[in-house]
Amino acid sequence: xxxxxFLVLSVVGFPLVGIAQDHPAPIAIAASVAxxxxxxxxxxxxxxxxxxxIEMQPIPGGKFVMGSPTTEKYRNADEGPQRxxxxxxxxxxxxxxxxxxxxxxMSDIDIQIREVYGKKANQRDLLADPLTISKPTAPYTDMTxxxxxxxxxxxxxxxxxxxxxxxxxxxxTGRYYRLPTEAExxxxxxxxxxxxxxxxxxxxxxxxxxxxxxxxxxxxxxxGRKLPNPWxxxxxxxxxxxxVLDQYDSNGFEKMTEQTLNPLNTPLSLFPRTVxxxxxxxxxxxxxxxxxxGSSEDWKEQDPQIPxxxxxxxxxxxxGFRIVRPxxxxxxxxxxxxxxxxxxxxxxxDNPKEFNE
Numbered sequence: 001x002x003x004x005x006f007l008v009l010s011v012v013g014f015p016l017v018g019i020a021q022d023h024p025a026p027i028a029i030a031a032s033v034a035x036x037x038x039x040x041x042x043x044x045x046x047x048x049x050x051x052x053x054i055e056m057q058p059i060p061g062g063k064f065v066m067g068s069p070t071t072e073k074y075r076n077a078d079e080g081p082q083r084x085x086x087x088x089x090x091x092x093x094x095x096x097x098x099x100x101x102x103x104x105x106m107s108d109i110d111i112q113i114r115e116v117y118g119k120k121a122n123q124r125d126l127l128a129d130p131l132t133i134s135k136p137t138a139p140y141t142d143m144t145x146x147x148x149x150x151x152x153x154x155x156x157x158x159x160x161x162x163x164x165x166x167x168x169x170x171x172x173t174g175r176y177y178r179l180p181t182e183a184e185x186x187x188x189x190x191x192x193x194x195x196x197x198x199x200x201x202x203x204x205x206x207x208x209x210x211x212x213x214x215x216x217x218x219x220x221x222x223x224g225r226k227l228p229n230p231w232x233x234x235x236x237x238x239x240x241x242x243x244v245l246d247q248y249d250s251n252g253f254e255k256m257t258e259q260t261l262n263p264l265n266t267p268l269s270l271f272p273r274t275v276x277x278x279x280x281x282x283x284x285x286x287x288x289x290x291x292x293x294g295s296s297e298d299w300k301e302q303d304p305q306i307p308x309x310x311x312x313x314x315x316x317x318x319x320g321f322r323i324v325r326p327x328x329x330x331x332x333x334x335x336x337x338x339x340x341x342x343x344x345x346x347x348x349x350d351n352p353k354e355f356n357e
Contacts, residue, residue, distance in 0.1 A: 005204040021103070025123040026174025034327060037061060038087040042232075045173055048124060049113045052100050054093055056167075056325060057189050057232045061089035066186055067253060068290035071311045072196055078252040079290040080303045085183050086261045089254065089327040092180065092188050095153075095223035095234045095243060096320045097165070099144065102154035102338075103166045106136050125186035128173035135168070136161060136311035137350045140304055145317055147219040153240045153320040155220065157272045159295070161242045161311045162321040169323070178339055180324040181264045185276045189289045191231040198229040203284040210238030210287055216280035220317075238288040241275040245339070248272040248294030268343045273297055279318035295319075310346040 017255060031043035040058035046204040047053070060240050067082040068075045077219065079247045121129065135156075143156045157165075159179070180188070195201045199209055206212060209229070211221045216238070224234045249255060256263050267273055272294025280288035285291075299313035313319060330339055 003294075008088070019134065027071055027124070032056075032175060034058075037232060037327060040089060040327060042090065042094075043091075043170075046176075047101060047104055047169075048172060049109070049110045049119065050104055052104060054097070054101055054323065056091040057093070057094050057185075059090050059092050059231060059324075060188075061087055061327075062192075063311065064187050064190060065194065066183055068196075068288070072290070073201075073287070074285035074288065076291065078250055078292050080252050081254065081257065083253060083257055085106075085187070085263055086182075087184050087187050088262055090180075090184060091259045091325040091327075092184075092233060092326070093322040094228070094232060096240055096322045097154050097162075098151055098223055099154045100151065102157075102165060103149075104139055105165050107130055108132055108135070110172075124172055124174060126254045130166050131164060131168040131171060133166065134348065137309070137348065138313075143312065143314075145342070147317075148222070151222040153223055153235075155240055155318070155320045156313055156316050157319070157321070158309075158311055158313055159243050159244075159267070160342070161342075163342065168321055175325055177325050178328045179243055179245045179321060179324045179345055181262065182244045182274055182276065183263050184324060185242065185244050186289060188231060189236040189277065191233070193230065193289075196290075199227075199288055206237065206284050206287065210235070210278075211280050212238045212278065212287055213281060213283050220320075221281045227247045236277055236280050237289075238282070240277075241279045241293060241318055241323040243319065244274050246274045248274040249290065250294065252312060254293075264338060266338070266341050269299055270344070275319055281318045289306075307349065310348055338356070 018151060027046050029043050031041040034040045037060055040055050043056050044053035061085045063084055065082050066085045068079040069082060100267055147332065162179055166179060169177045189198060191198050199205055208217050209227050211226065214225065220240055226234060229236055230235045246265040249265060270327060274294050277296065278291055299316040300308050302314040303309055
């Protein structure tokens with residue numbers, strides 16, 4: 001099956017990673033079409049053959065001061081130096097990606113549905129299927145760890161897994177999705193505010209907006225149950241920390257001070273990669289808009305596989321992700337040089353080489 005799909009896509013000229021600049025058959029969603037920022041509207045991204053939608057919220061482009069001031073209470077050294085950054089317009093998922101959506105890719109659910117109902121694969125399916133088949137191998141245990149599945153955020157994935165989900169979703173829908181950059185994430189979280197949290201400086205209000213150590217009951221909670229930030233995004237503070245595209249640098253932004261337009265610290269080593277937002281495991285101070293954390297090899301401590309999986313962080317019960325879609329779709333060259341670049345290459349011993357490059 002894998003070899004057949006590889007041959008089919010090679011013959012028709014479709015790429016195995018990412019999507020073409022002009023997708024052959026994007027799903028028609030009127031509200032998703034925009035050529036300017038003024039035309040951007042909220043829309044629900046459809047995952048074909050299922051009932052699942054991912055609600056996307058337009059985020060206007062603009063400038064903001066990234067990082068926290070030295071006067072901010074509980075500030076960490078890696079939250080600076082502050083600098084003005086510009087980001088282009090994009091859509092961002094209103095909530096973290098849930099198991100409802102993630103398992104469609106992770107567990108081949110869309111392929112199974114087509115087989116049950118005798119549906120023939122369309123062009124989108126042909127693009128997406130290789131990325132589905134090469135998806136995570138079966139986990140050694142229930143990756144929810146008994147905390148709940150339907151409408152709860154997907155967790156325990158590596159950054160590579162989150163990136164691959166985005167590639168699959170891009171092929172599946174005909175619209176380009178990826179993880180946010182660290183700058184995009186903080187910009188969207190702050191939503192034009194300059195306070196410690198998007199709702200102000202008083203952590204006593206945090207319970208209205210976020211799941212954290214004091215109110216989460218020692219586990220994650222269903223997405224979208226707390227108040228949104230000023231730009232309509234839920235759970236930017238707390239619930240689960242969220243993957244971004246960037247390599248984590250404990251020295252903060254010292255090496256990126258000259259990057260002021262759509263900055264990205266391209267990941268060139270597996271550890272540490274950056275997560276943002278704090279989680280259900282964290283105290284209020286660690287849910288501030290500027291807080292950054294780096295991944296660790298300790299996040300794989302319970303993984304019994306040799307070599308350890310490229311898909312799972314078995315001990316990262318506090319880590320998930322949300323997706324973005326830029327208004328201007330990058331070219332294939334731009335994706336290769338910047339947005340989709342990640343080193344070193346990841347290979348899964350249980351899948352053919354062509355599905356891992």
